[in-house]
Each structure stands twice: as structure tokens, then as C-alpha cells.
Amino acid sequence: MSAASIRAQAEDLRRQIDYHNYRYYVLDDPEIPDSEYDRLMRELQALEAAHPELITPDSPTQRVGAQPLKEFAEVRHAIPMLSLGNAFSDEEMADFDERVRKLLNVEQIEYSAEPKLDGLAISLRYEKGVLVQGATRGDGHRGEDVTSNVRTIGAIPLRLLGEGWPAVLEVRGEIFMPKKGFEELNRRARKKGEKTFANPRNAAAGSLRQLDPKITATRPLSFYAYGWGELSVEKLGDSYSDAMAVIKEYGLPVSPELKVVQGLQGCLDYFDAMARKRDSLDYEIDGVVFKVNDLQQQERLGFVSRAPRWAIARKFPAQEALTVVKDVEFQVGRTGAVTPVARLDPVEVGGVTVRNATLHNMDEVKKKDVHIGDTVYVRRAGDVIPEIVRVLPERRPKTAQEVVLPKHCPVCGSDVIKPEGEAVARCTGGLYCPAQRKEAIKHFASRRAMDIEGLGDKLVEQLVEQELIHDPADLYSLTRQQLMGLERMGEKSAQNLLDALERSKETTLAHFLYALGIREVGEATSQTLAQQFGSLEALEKASEEELQETPDIGPIVAAHIAAFFHQPHNREVIDKLLQAGIHWPAVETPSEEELPLKGKTFVLTGSLSRPRSEIKVELQALGAKVTGSVSKNTDYVVAGEAAGSKLDKARDLGVTILDEDGLKILLASTA
């Protein structure tokens, strides 16, 4: 292919990707599945990797890549970034409308209305259609240059779509973090014992003010435009709504809630509708912004100090309130997680009465230093469970009590353990605990566990809800009559299920161990355990220290295994299962010939066509060790698509690298 046609191909891919970004972020109407989008992106990446001279700064592959900064440079806003006046009641809205009408001397005003996003203001400067600068609001006159970070946000186009845009176009809007992304970010932080963000706004601000754009790139940020600054043309339209439609055509997302309404009544109705809709939006809003729609009228109204006279923010009632923690109780989730929940003096938060707030886990309780009797700030955001934001230590009574993790599960009485280094405490009564019943049985029946064909999640739920089974062992005493009494269960399917149950009795120790659903014990670990201990009896008797001597088993997993077998209830269920006839062939310690990969260490990296756990199990069965990081002791690196630093390291160290076909050949040669 000629250089020119390769360049044209790259450009074509970029146009396609830009267009699909627009469909996704601006129109909220993607034309192609994510996988197809990823494919286009990979194709462009491959082309650019082969021809680095063709990479352009506005290529969609160049969103991340800038080096970390020492500090942000200062940006002066040619046109200041203003703030907004507030209205906290319908009366204050009426005052605003009256003021505007008087100043303009008109009967009724046309307003544009849109949600007030709870994020942070940003200015995006496009020159000749290319994003050249992103700047925070700062004090309104001087902000910070956050261009490299802004470039990592998928919703912000690196170049404008279409043509005919002004040579200079400064778009202004809000960067925010969607609720789901925020929850996920905090969940990850909590799991790692790191600091969580108090709300999506703080999370968005903290993410945008990272000196390393690679960190910003991992944060789920989004953007809506709500105005403009410097323009090299006189205007984008006659009204705010027309101008925003133009901005949207250029490829910048505009709130889909933007509407034109007539007069004060139109504003009040819009506000009520948005208050009802608020919880169902996937981002946080703290009110509605109304703007006089006609731009000539806006100009006549002008500004007072730092805010325009032509706009107002009608705010929702506060989402935070003060109350007292009456008690802290512990709830057990379906995976056994034991979660502290604060019982509160009932308090109104944003129009809803709040009685309970989650404390997530004991680390959170310690970090926030919550005591029973404390006065606290509670926060309710949308439909998520209310949270305790912080304690007012100055209001702590002398009688305040420390929160202690119970030693026994409040639901089933089994031991509660919290392994060192884990944030979450768990009930160890996995097979027995009513709170965990459904999940335990679903897992037990699943394909990779006991593989009970035809026993799907819905059926397990019915069986548990009708109290036909209480633990997995009860499955094996189900009768045809009982099964036929269930929804959508005929004679034939009942018999099929009984047959499948019968077949499942013949299993392997590894499958059985996996089916028990011991925390952190996946397929690969089950297999290692089966091979190392050889029998269930030996494993049941093993101490934590002995367990830790097993390859790949660290202190946390060892603690979970020991705690599981320590519970009399779990042992009872296991006995019942064995009595029902579950059996497996004795595990023979394989001879040297049967372990052709003994002593070989593998690392799996990149995206492979099968789950890594599955390949790991296969390799381990042949005696190989599978580890997570590449070192000089690694014998093989199996690299899938988009393998990164591990592959580089393997190359540096001269480790043998296999693709999936290579692995197949190697496995075939051991057979």
C-alpha cells in the first residue's frame, strides 16, 4: 500500500470513530456495539503502531499519553466565567421573573431550562475545530490548564464534527461523574482500604486535578455543554437554545433535558418535573438553571457583579441533614458480607425521611470514627442508600459507645471473620446461613461446580422461597411430586432434573470443593487443594499454617478455608451431601510422567479467547505453576491480544512467548 493510501485509511478510521463517539455521547443513540467500536480503535492503533509518523494529536488514540505535570499552568479567561444567582423557593423564582420582565418591559419571557449539574465548570477552547485547551474556572478570571486531563474524557471531542465552525470557539460546560461510576470508584477504593470521595462532585474535581492524566483516564468522567465564551464570530444563533443546537451539531454533548419553556409557570412546571425525575437520572443534579432564551434580551439585561441578570439557579432542598446515631446493627448480605448499618433518629433529607444509613464496613466506621450516640451528617443521593458523611466530634455525648463487630453472624450464629488486610467481615456459615442460602445453592448447582443441568437460578429461587430446600444437600432428597408442584414444571422436566441430580453425584474432589463456595476458593485453587491434600478429610483437618504451605495460597485464602471447615454447620451439610451419595474417584498423586509441565512457570497476559482461570486450571493439571508477574524464573508467557507491560518485560528478559496457537501446540505435545 502507498503511504498516501495508508494515511487515507487512518483518516477514514478516525472519522468513523469520531462519528461513533458522537452517536454514543451526543445523540445517546449508538449505531454499533461496543465490540465493533473497540475493533475500529484497535485497527487504528495497529495502523499507527506500524506507521508512527501518521499519528496526529487529534487522533482518538491520543487521548492518554501526555506525561505527568509538576503543576498546572495558569490560564486567563478572556471572558470571565461567572457564577449564578440562586432561588430556593417558588417565591424567589417569581421575584426573579418579575425583575426580568420589568427590566425588559415585556409581558412574558421565554426561558431555556436545563438541569444544574453537580460537577465543575470547564472551558474548552477549539481553534480551527481542534481542541487546544481545557481550563478550570478557578476564580472566574484565572483558572488552571487541565488540557491533558480533559483530552482523556471520551465525551469531549478532540476535534469538532462537520464544518463551518468558527476559527475560535470556546465552549463552556460541566464535567461530572455519573452516579454509577462514582459508586464503582468508591467501591474499588473501599476494597483497597483507600480514601473514598464524599460525593460525585468531589470525585470529579479530584479526578480532573490529577497531575498525571493516566489517572484521570481511569476515572468515569462525562461532560455537558451549557454555554460559550470567546467566539471569532458574532454569534452562534439568535437564542440560547439555537446556539446550543449548533454546539451539539459540532459534536459536543448537550443535556438531553434542555427545554424551552414559557413564563414563570413554565419554569415552575419544569422544576417540579425535574424534581420527580431527579433520582432516575444517572448523574447528580442540584437544581435547575433557567436562562432568558433570547440572546438580545440577555444582552440588554447584562450582569450584576459576578452573575448574569438573565439566569438563575433554582436549587433543590439540601441533600444533607444532621441527625443522631441511635444504634449500629449488622446485616448479612447474600455473599456473607457483614455490613454495619446505622439506625438514625428519623430525619428529612431532600424530601425523604431517612432512618438508616450504611457504614459499608468496619474500616469505614474506624475512619469516620462513628460512635453510637454521635451527631452525624447524613447524605442521600438519588436512589442510593443514605450514607454518613461525617461525625461532629464536638457533639459526642459522654455515653457514646464504640461500634464493635459481632463475633457471630446475627442471622445464623456462625463465626464472623475479618482476615487481616480485608476490609469486609464475613459470616463463615456459607452453606448454612439463611442470608446466603440462595447464592450458595445457585453456585453449587452451576456448570463449573456440580453441573446440575436444568437447575437454573430461577428454579433455585423458587425452591428456597417455597422452603423445599434449605441447603444444597436438600436438593438430593427432592421428590417428583415436590418438583411438579413448581411453576412451569411438567412431569418430563421434573424427571430430567432428578436424573441430572443423580448424574451430578459422580464428581471430582476439585469440583466438589469449588461447589462448596468457600470464599476466595475458585476453580484453580480447588484443584490445587485437591491435588495437594488428596482427600476431603485431610483438607478438613489442615491448619491455616499447613494451608499456607500450598502453592498460591496466601494468608487470606487460608483463613477463609480454615474458618469454613471449622463451622459445625458447614460440616453437617457436607456430611449430608456425602450421605446423599456424592462421590469422586480417589485423587492419585500423579506420577512424574503425568505432569509434563512440572517445574515450569507460566504467566498469562492480554485478552485471551477463554477465561484465564480456565487455562490456569489446565496448566496446573499438567503440573505447571501459573503466576501473576514475569521474572527471570518465568518459563513461558502466554500473550493474548493487547498484552502490555508483562509482554514487554518477557521480551526484555528473553522469556519464551507463546500466542494462543503456540500454547495449543505445546499442550498437544504433552498429551
Ligand code: IVH
Ligand atoms: S450556566 C453565566 N448552566 O453552576 C452562567 N451553569 O452556580 C454560567 N452549572 O459555575 C453558568 N449546570 O459550574 C450553567 N446548566 C448549567 C449548569 C451550570 C451546572 C454550574 C456551573 C457554574 C455554577 C454556578
